[in-house]
Amino acid sequence: MVIISPSLLSANFLELKTDLERLNTVDNLWLHLDIMDGHFVPNLTFGEPVLNKVKTVSKHKLDAHFMVTNPDFYADSFKDLGIHNFTFHWEAVIHHDRLIQKLKEIYPSVGISLNPSTPVSAIPKYILGKIDLILLMSVNPGFGGQKFIPEIVDKVIELDKIRHENKFKFQIQVDGGINDQNAGYLIQAGANNLVAGNYIFSEPNKDYLSRVNKIR
Numbered sequence: 001m002v003i004i005s006p007s008l009l010s011a012n013f014l015e016l017k018t019d020l021e022r023l024n025t026v027d028n029l030w031l032h033l034d035i036m037d038g039h040f041v042p043n044l045t046f047g048e049p050v051l052n053k054v055k056t057v058s059k060h061k062l063d064a065h066f067m068v069t070n071p072d073f074y075a076d077s078f079k080d081l082g083i084h085n086f087t088f089h090w091e092a093v094i095h096h097d098r099l100i101q102k103l104k105e106i107y108p109s110v111g112i113s114l115n116p117s118t119p120v121s122a123i124p125k126y127i128l129g130k131i132d133l134i135l136l137m138s139v140n141p142g143f144g145g146q147k148f149i150p151e152i153v154d155k156v157i158e159l160d161k162i163r164h165e166n167k168f169k170f171q172i173q174v175d176g177g178i179n180d181q182n183a184g185y186l187i188q189a190g191a192n193n194l195v196a197g198n199y200i201f202s203e204p205n206k207d208y209l210s211r212v213n214k215i216r
Contacts, residue, residue, distance in 0.1 A: 003193040004212045005032035005063050005173070008054070009045060010197030019201070019208075020057040026209050030063040030085070032175070032195045035078075037068040040092050041142030048081065055082040065113060065175070065195075067141050068092065072099055079106050087111030087135050087173075091118060100130055111135050111173065116149050120158050131170050133193065134159060139176030148177030153189050160190025180214040 008031060011019045023029060031054070036045040055062060061084035066074050071088035078086075086107040093099055096112075103110040111133030112123060128134070136155050139146035152174065159172055174186050175195035183194055200211045 001028050002187055002191070002216055003028060003030055003171070004200075004215055005030040005175075005193060005195040006200045006208070006212075007032040007034060007175070007195050007197030009034045010201040012201070016054075017057055019206075020054065022206055022208055024057075024059045026212055029060045029212070030193070031058050031060045032197075033062060033064045033083075035064055035066045035068060035074065036142065037070075040069045040089065041067045043142045048078065051078070051081045051083075061085065063087070063195075065111075065135060067113075072102070075099070075103055075106060083107060085109035085111055085133060087113050087133060089113045089115070089141075090122060091115055096127060097130075100127070104130075109133060111171075113137060113141075113175075114155075116140060116152060120155055120162070125162070125166060128162065128168055128170065129166065133171045133173055135173040135175055135195075136191075137176055138174050138178070141176075146177055148179075148182050150182070152176075153182075153185050156186055156189040156191050163190070178215065180211075183215040 034045055036043045063085045064083045065087045069092050086103050090112050109132040112131055113135035115137050136152055138149050138152040171193045172191045173193035174191045178194050178196040179199040200208055203211045
């Protein structure tokens with residue numbers, strides 16, 4: 001089954017505990033956490049204090065997407081927060097192989113994210129064989145509520161082909177502007193982990209299960 005990863009960035013932070021408890025009633029979710037530093041992207045989001053509270057309420061795996069210039073630093077400082085998947089941006093790192101090795105010693109799952117303009121070919125195949133997830137950004141990172149970039153479907157198809165040809169095991173995750181209108185194309189193209197923020201948390205009756213099911 002396709003994993004749906006509700007993005008905490010779009011939740012109502014005044015009702016965060018209630019929203020997390022609602023999501024606890026939905027199966028096979030990851031909770032997507034956008035960590036931004038105000039440098040790699042212009043926005044600044046939450047850090048350790050918030051995540052320390054989140055891990056006590058949510059029953060779902062924590063999926064941390066680090067939009068930061070120094071993911072190596074966060075690898076150490078966030079290691080006790082119960083994070084399942086640690087995704088860093090390919091564009092922010094020089095020594096990718098060394099960072100992956102370090103992350104593998106700390107986190108159960110390690111991912112790499114690509115900005116919309118960064119081609120799949122930027123990542124060598126030997127690196128693809130070492131990681132657990134590739135996150136394809138379908139909007140420019142930094143802000144929620146942006147419009148989906150349709151050309152990302154072609155990147156999913158390309159990455160899925162590489163995965164099958166080489167028998168790699170990584171998940172293909174897509175993040176940005178996901179809703180019930182484009183999810184089907186992405187799943188058909190090979191995506192098996194979809195991040196959705198506004199589409200899920202904007203449900204007027206807080207019926208998050210219905211929105212998750214529509215995406216699936």
